[in-house]
Structure formats: structure tokens, C-alpha cells
Amino acid sequence: xxxxxxxxxxxxxxxxxxxxxxxxxxxxxxxxxxxxxxxxxxxxxxxxxxxxxxxxxxxxxxxxxxxxxxxxxxxxxxxxxxxxxxxxxxxxxxxxxxxxxxxxxxxxxxxxxxxxxxxxxxxxxxxxxxxxxxxxxxxxxxxxxxxxxxxxxxxxxxxxxxxxxxxxxxxxxxxxxxxxxxxxxxxxxxxxxxxxxxxxxxxxxxxxxxxxxxxxxxxxxxxxxxxxxxxxxxxxxxxxxxxxxxxxxxxxxxxxxxxxxxxxxxxxxxxxxxx
Numbered sequence: 157x158x159x160x161x162x163x164x165x166x167x168x169x170x171x172x173x174x175x176x177x178x179x180x181x182x183x184x185x186x187x188x189x190x191x192x193x194x195x196x197x198x199x200x201x202x203x204x205x206x207x208x209x210x211x212x213x214x215x216x217x218x219x220x221x222x223x224x225x226x227x228x229x230x231x232x233x234x235x236x237x238x239x240x241x242x243x244x245x246x247x248x249x250x251x252x253x254x255x256x257x258x259x260x261x262x263x264x265x266x267x268x269x270x271x272x273x274x275x276x277x278x279x280x281x282x283x284x285x286x287x288x289x290x291x292x293x294x295x296x297x298x299x300x301x302x303x304x305x306x307x308x309x310x311x312x313x314x315x316x317x318x319x320x321x322x323x324x325x326x327x328x329x330x331x332x333x334x335x336x337x338x339x340x341x342x343x344x345x346x347x348x349x350x351x352x353x354x355x356x357x358x359x360x361x362x363x364x365x366x367x368x369x370x371x372x373x374x375x376x377x378x379x380x381x382x383x384x385x386x387x388x389x390x391x392x393x394x395x396x397x398x399x400x401x402x403x404x405x406x407x408x409x410x411x412x413x414x415x416x417x418x419x420x421x422x423x424x425x426x427x428x429x430x431x
Contacts, residue, residue: 169188170196174209175210175222182205234252243370250367264353265357269353275347279327286336297311310332310335312336328346
């Protein structure tokens with residue numbers, strides 16, 4: 157969008173609209189975008205809000221990320237295998253997953269907290285900040301929280317805060333944490349089960365069993381599988397060079413073998429008369 161419409165101010169408004177968890181606040185920001193650039197507002201309005209603003213994300217997912225960094229991290233993680241033949245590619249990824257799952261399973265056995273360490277640390281920092289909020293109890297489980305010039309409604313028994321962060325992330329927001337401080341309850345009881353150590357252990361308790369060498373695989377009388385027909389796509393290929401094998405050094409330009417064209421000129425490049 158920034159490449160299409162430019163402006164750093166528009167970029168700030170876009171990210172504010174994407175990151176807000178409250179739909180009323182989202183509509184307010186969209187009005188600001190409309191005042192700033194009507195074309196940008198129309199372009200964003202034609203995209204399903206559920207694809208880019210957290211205020212319309214499914215609250216059952218419990219996520220706080222709106223970028224594709226997960227995909228980029230995975231691509232970087234399997235970078236050593238990405239350009240190998242299919243069987244070697246799958247075997248390399250399988251071995252990496254096998255080692256990762258066992259390592260995480262062993263690591264989780266040492267955890268003593270109900271929540272995973274990262275979430276536990278985040279919660280403790282949140283509780284410290286929540287001490288500066290002013291909490292007014294208006295019912296058994298309903299509160300008004302005033303913090304940083306904003307006033308929010310919180311209902312602990314429903315897991316609800318009007319800011320929307322608690323519902324979207326699955327971790328109490330600062331307003332909810334302030335209420336939990338007031339009631340002296342255990343904040344881990346108000347977190348989604350997704351972030352518990354027990355759930356982490358369940359995620360990695362499975363085993364990826366070893367696969368024997370290809371030479372002792374069973375034989376089947378199935379039809380021979382042929383590779384797909386490859387048709388060269390239009391345009392310039394992304395990569396022309398041959399990939400070097402492990403340990404092979406890159407040749408220096410001045411050591412390249414020189415070639416002679418039909419005119420007898422010695423060069424590493426061919427002239428227009430050479431084919």
C-alpha cells in the first residue's frame with residue numbers, strides 16, 4: 157500500500173488500523189484514512205477486513221501477529237535443504253523436525269510454571285505496569301479501569317475487555333491485569349490454555365519414527381511415477397548459475413578459462429559472431 161500511495165503518515169494510520177483490536181476504533185481510524193486519502197480508503201475497504209485487521213480476526217485463534225514472519229523464518233530454517241531433490245528435501249526436513257520435537261520435549265520437562273516461560277515473563281511485566289492503573293469495581297466481576305487517559309470496561313468472568321486485546325491474544329491485557337491485581341486472583345487462570353506448559357508438552361509428545369535406508373524399502377508393483385513435464389516460463393530465469401556443492405570454492409574471475417572467438421580475440425566473453 158505504501159508503494160501504491162506513498163506517505164509515511166498514511167503508513168502510520170494503516171498500521172494503527174491493522175493492529176487495533178476494537179472494531180469501533182478501527183472505523184474511527186479508517187475515517188482518518190479517508191480524510192487523508194480517499195483512494196487509499198477505497199482500496200483498503202475492498203479487502204476483506206478479516207484478512208488484515210486484528211479487530212476482525214477469529215478470537216478463537218489467539219494470535220498477536222499480522223505479518224508473514226513465520227513463513228520467512230521457516231524458509232530460513234530449511235534453507236540448507238530447499239534446493240535439493242525431492243526425496244533429499246523431505247528427508248532433511250524430517251530429520252530437522254525430529255530433532256526439534258525431541259529437544260523441545262526435553263526442555264519442557266524442566267519448566268516449573270503453569271505457563272510457558274516466555275508468557276510467564278510477559279505476564280509478570282504486565283502486572284508491574286498494571287499497578288499504575290486506577291480500578292473501580294462496579295459489580296462482582298465488572299470493573300472500570302482508567303489508564304493513560306483511557307477508560308475501559310472489564311468483565312473478568314467473561315474474559316472481556318472493551319479494548320479487545322484480551323479476546324484476541326488470549327493473554328489478559330493491562331486493564332484486565334489491573335483488575336486481577338485488585339481481586340488477588342492467579343492471573344494464569346485467566347490465560348488461554350494454549351499458553352500453558354501442559355499444552356506445550358502435548359504439542360511435542362509425538363514421535364516421528366525413523367525411516368530405514370532406501371535400499372531396504374519394500375517393493376510395490378504400482379505404476380511407475382514419472383516427473384511432470386517442465387515448460388520454460390516466460391521471462392528471464394531467476395538463477396542461472398550452477399549451485400556449488402559443499403566445500404567447493406567460488407572461482408575467481410581472473411582464473412576463469414579464456415575462450416577464443418572466431419576473430420581470434422582472447423576473452424572470457426563471446427562476441428556477437430560466436431554462438
